[in-house]
Structures are given as structure tokens and as C-alpha cells.
Ligand SMILES: Nc1ncnc2c1ncn2[C@@H]1O[C@H](COP(=O)(O)OP(=O)(O)OP(=O)(O)O)[C@@H](O)[C@H]1O
């Protein structure tokens with residue numbers, strides 16, 4: 001850890017804030033009205049489907065793209081028009097983007113060299129970063145002679161050596177195989193703990209987002225859908241999109257209707273989720289229930305009937321895929337002792353607290 | 367015991383047939399390659415061999431091409447005696463070729479970088495126009511070029527020749543360099559921007575090494591074309607002391623009594639080939655990489 005302290009130097013970490021940021025590429029609006037506050041030292045993850053503007057948002061913060069409208073502040077300083085090298089950021093690219101003609105040491109030290117630091121200082125910082133990332137034996141190699149994981153570590157090392165206020169990562173792990181990805185994820189997480197910098201991380205993998213983030217920003221089509229801690233987004237999604245995006249397997253969405261004073265799915269009443277304003281008779285709703293919240297009903301309890309289709313046995317858990325009604329599929333976590341043969345009919349219910357209601361417009365009803 | 371004796375007997379014919387097929391293919395490949403190589407080497411051999419004939423023999427019918435009446439370097443001596451020394455003319459050629467290569471590299475690198483990485487109005491059209499000039503045979507614009515040079519006061523100068531050669535070389539070179547820059551991932555440049563690299567430093571320290579194969583290709587082409595070019599040099603240079611080697615060859619030709627001194631011509635051509643061969647052999651690795659850049663990932 002002392003080595004890491006040495007790398008970090010005396011840190012004045014700083015938050016990032018975006019106000020009313022819009023980005024247009026020609027006539028196409030890619031980001032709209034982004035307001036975001038990132039606290040100093042926070043690990044923030046941008047998630048969203050492909051093409052939603054995550055990378056663009058990160059590149060705006062990095063200064064690699066110009067904002068069309070709005071303001072970006074890093075550590076309280078307005079950097080909207082500042083050069084990327086003057087923003088106190090460092091970025092790790094998906095493709096690593098190492099300089100192929102330089103050795104690992106030169107790659108890591110290039111930024112400092114350009115900034116005119118002394119050779120001694122550069123060598124010292126590179127050595128310290130290499131030590132943290134276990135790259136000491138590879139300092140003289142070219143990037144072409146390294147494995148994918150090692151290259152990614154060099155890219156991270158290059159960022160560390162710059163001693164930035166804010167680290168930016170754009171899908172840094174997506175070129176690695178599954179095992180290495182988990183390993184590097186833990187490494188990045190550890191790095192965040194020891195360096196304490198603000199880190200912004202882009203991914204479309206919600207597992208990565210959940211495991212790494214202090215705060216997740218869910219984006220869709222250039223707009224922020226919701227911001228919150230992983231637990232907040234998981235437990236308390238604002239809308240259908242966030243509810244469906246976070247969590248694996250996905251949350252079940254069951255079409256329901258208010259009839260006879262009760263919310264019914266395929267005619268069966270479900271436990272009352274206790275909405276503050278009761279929807280009117282005949283209102284159509286969507287009920288969101290996570291697979292682990294569906295459970296077998298006790299005899300006599302009001303329940304939905306689920307017809308089993310197939311099951312996935314994962315060792316610790318079993319996921320049962322079935323249908324609540326014609327064309328309404330659902331997934332539930334069951335005990336391995338449950339009969340999951342095709343065609344088996346199960347009576348299923350959930351706790352009232354675990355049921356989320358969404359209006360037809362996709363917004364959450366509370 | 368019995369299996370030990372049987373095994374080789376059973377397997378041998380199979381193996382032999384398999385190896386035979388491979389040998390046959392390789393033989394065919396090598397024979398073809400040798401034939402093609404011979405085809406290309408034959409004229410070179412012819413010239414070099416003929417340059418060593420004796421003066422008496424050098425005017426004889428060229429079959430066989432090699433010296434039959436003894437080996438002689440007299441042709442080279444006669445070449446040396448013509449006009450100023452051959453070194454002087456080699457110097458002219460070298461100046462023109464190196465000047466053309468250098469100027470072409472500088473201009474096409476800057477232009478290729480611009481076309482690859484900057485946005486400006488009418489970029490597509492301008493690039494197309496540059497490429498389109500390849501389709502104009504340069505002989506047809508020799509007269510206007512000559513007039514242009516005369517206006518600039520550069521007629522009959524080697525600098526003027528360098529300018530003309532560079533102009534002719536640029537369309538291909540700009541195209542080549544744009545492709546070379548296009549093949550460099552944008553992220554590398556962005557990483558460098560974050561590292562604080564700007565302007566010329568970006569071009570020289572970050573992009574330069576990555577487009578080096580392209581630079582070598584462009585430079586080599588410019589050098590060879592300028593070194594070997596004949597027509598423009600013949601038209602533009604009137605002063606014998608300014609002649610480049612190809613023009614010199616025509617002058618040698620009409621040597622004593624107006625007859626053609628074939629021996630000296632062969633000697634001159636041999637001398638001319640040497641720098642090209644050396645350059646090509648030194649640079650061939652980068653050069654081949656440049657031509658196929660981006661073809662394979
Ligand atoms: N230079 C550009 N010019 C025009 N449109 C662009 C440009 N860069 C990105 N876009 C568009 O902006 C949108 C957002 O792109 P962005 O790269 O930010 O998506 P993303 O969320 O990072 O997606 P992915 O997960 O696939 O990386 C896309 O629709 C893309 O087509």
C-alpha cells in the first residue's frame with residue numbers, strides 16, 4: 001500500500017459536475033439535458049444499451065468531444081473549453097490505445113515526458129505504477145509482445161502515472177475473456193479503494209455496473225433514466241427501463257388490471273402493493289416482480305398459476321421458466337426440490353413489498 | 367515381431383505417395399518462380415555483361431551479350447571521360463532524386479494527415495481532384511509546366527526539375543499517406559491528446575512512427591521515379607553540366623563521329639542501377655509493409 005501512496009502523491013480529489021449538457025452530431029442529438037453531480041472519490045458507472053451515448057458522455061468529460069451546450073466542471077473548475085490534458089483526467093480505452101512503437105515504460109511515462117518532467121521523476125513514477133500493476137518484468141517490452149490483460153494493465157498504468165483527479169474508463173474489459181474480466185474488475189475495484197480517486201466507468205454490462213459502482217447512471221437514447229446506488233436502482237427503479245435493465249435474470253413484467261377493487265393478473269388477485277393513490281377501476285398496469293421474489297404459495301393463499309416450461313439448474317439456484325397465462329412468460333428462482341418438469345403447474349405468489357407497479361407509460365406508480 | 371516387420375511395409379507406399387504429391391507441388395512452384403525471376407533478371411544481366419565488352423566488340427551485334435574477346439572496363443573509362451566526370455552527373459541525379467523524395471515525403475505526409483484527420487469544406491471533392499490528376503498523362507502537360515518554370519525563372523535548373531517531379535509524384539503519395547493515417551486508430555491519437563501532445567509533436571512523435579512504412583514507400587517511389595525519369599529532364603535541361611544520368615545516356619550515345627557508343631551506354635545503365643538496388647534492398651521490408659498496410663489486420 002505504501003507504494004500506492006507514493007504513486008498517488010498528495011491528492012486533491014475532485015468531483016465532476018455536468019449542467020444542462022447537450023451534444024449534437026450535426027443534426028442528430030446524441031445527448032440531451034444531462035445534469036449530473038459526481039462526488040469526489042466516487043466510483044460512478046454509466047450503463048445503458050449500445051448507442052445510448054455512454055461513450056460520448058465520457059468523451060465530453062475527457063474533452064475529446066466538444067459540448068454543444070452546457071457546462072462541465074471538474075473539481076469546481078469550469079473545464080468546458082479546456083484541453084484534455086488540462087482537465088486533470090486520464091482515460092483508459094477499450095482498445096487500450098497504447099503507442100505500439102514505444103516500450104511499456106515509455107508508454108507509461110510519455111505523458112510526463114511531454115509535460116517536461118525530469119527523467120528521474122518519470123522513471124520513479126513508472127516504476128511505482130509498474131509495481132502496483134505487476135508489470136515490472138515487462139517494462140522493456142513492446143505492447144505487441146503482451147497479452148490482452150497485460151496490455152490493459154499498461155493502459156491503466158499510463159493513467160495512474162498521470163496522477164489524475166478523475167479516471168475515465170470506456171469499457172476497459174470488454175476485449176478480455178470472461179475469467180480475466182472478473183480478475184481485472186477486482187483489480188480496478190482495489191485500485192479505487194487504495195487511490196481514492198474519482199472514477200467514471202462506462203459499460204453495457206449490468207453485472208460490472210452493479211459490482212463496481214458506488215453510483216450507477218442509467219442512460220437510454222441520450223437521456224439519464226435514473227441515478228442511484230446499485231441497491232437503490234435494484235430495489236426502487238423509477239421506470240420500466242431501469243427495472244428491466246438492472247438485475248439478471250431480468251425482472252418479470254406481468255400485465256395486470258384493476259378489477260373488483262383488487263389488482264389482478266390473468267384474473268387472479270395479487271397481494272396489494274399498497275400504492276399511495278389507488279388506481280381507478282379498469283386501469284391497466286404492469287407488475288414488476290424479480291425472479292427471487294416469486295415463491296410457491298401456501299395452500300389456500302391467493303396465487304397465480306405458473307405452467308413450467310423448462311428449468312436451468314445452476315448449482316446453488318434453479319431458475320424455472322414458465323408462463324403465467326397465454327403469452328405472459330415469467331422466471332422464478334425455485335428450490336431444487338420443486339417439480340420443474342414441463343407442464344407442471346405451480347401456485348405462485350410474492351410478498352406485497354416486493355411488487356413494483358408501473359403505469360402504461362412505463363413510469364413507476366408508488 | 368510380425369507387426370514390427372509388417373508395419374513399415376504397409377505404411378511406406380502411403381507415405382511415399384503423400385510426400386510425392388507435396389514434392390511435385392513444391393517443384394512446380396519453384397520452377398515457376400525461377401522462370402519468372404529469370405525473365406526479370408535477363409535484361410539486367412544483359413546490360414551488365416555487355417558493359418564489360420572490349421571497345422571493338424561493343425559495336426558488334428549483341429549476340430551473345432557477354433564479352434567474347436576478353437574482359438574489359440574500357441566502356442566505364444570512356445563513360446568517365448565524357449563531359450564532366452560521371453560523379454558530377456550522378457551528383458545531379460542524386461540531388462534531384464533525394465530532393466524529390468524529401469519534398470514528396472514532407473508534402474504528402476502533411477496532406478495525408480490533413481485529409482485523414484481534419485474536417486474542412488469540399489474535402490471529398492479536393493481529394494478526388496488530386497486523384498484525378500493521375501489520369502492526365504504528364505507528357506501532355508509538359509509544355510505548360512515548362513512555361514510555368516520559365517515564368518518562375520527555374521528553367522534549366524535542378525530545383526525546377528525537383529518541383530516538377532514532386533508535383534507528378536504527389537497524387538499517388540497523398541493517396542498512400544492518407545491510407546496510412548487512416549489505418550492508425552483514432553484512440554491512439556486521443557490518448558496522446560490526453561497525454562498533452564499537440565501539433566507537430568503529434569505528427570512526429572506519435573503518428574510518425576506508425577506511418578513509417580507509408581513514408582518509406584512514398585519516398586522510395588519518388589526517389590526511383592525521379593532517378594529514372596527521362597522525358598521531363600530532357601525537355602527542361604539544356605545545359606550539359608546540369609544533365610541527370612538518363613539524359614547523359616542519350617548524350618553519350620551520340621559520342622564520337624555521331625555514332626552510338628553502346629559500350630558506354632551499357633556501362634552508364636549499370637552505374638545507374640546500383641543506387642536503386644541498394645535502396646530497395648535496404649528498405650524492402652518497410653516498403654512491402656507499406657503497400658499492404660491495412661490489407662490484413
Ligand atoms: N462522431 C460521430 N458522428 C455522428 N454520430 C456519432 C458520432 N459518435 C457517436 N455517434 C452517435 O452517437 C450515439 C451514441 O454513441 P456512443 O458511442 O456514445 O454510444 P455508446 O453508448 O457508447 O454505445 P456502445 O455501448 O455501443 O459503445 C450513437 O447513435 C452514434 O451513432
Ligand SMILES: [Mg+2]
Pocket residue numbers: 054055056
Ligand atoms: Mg461506447
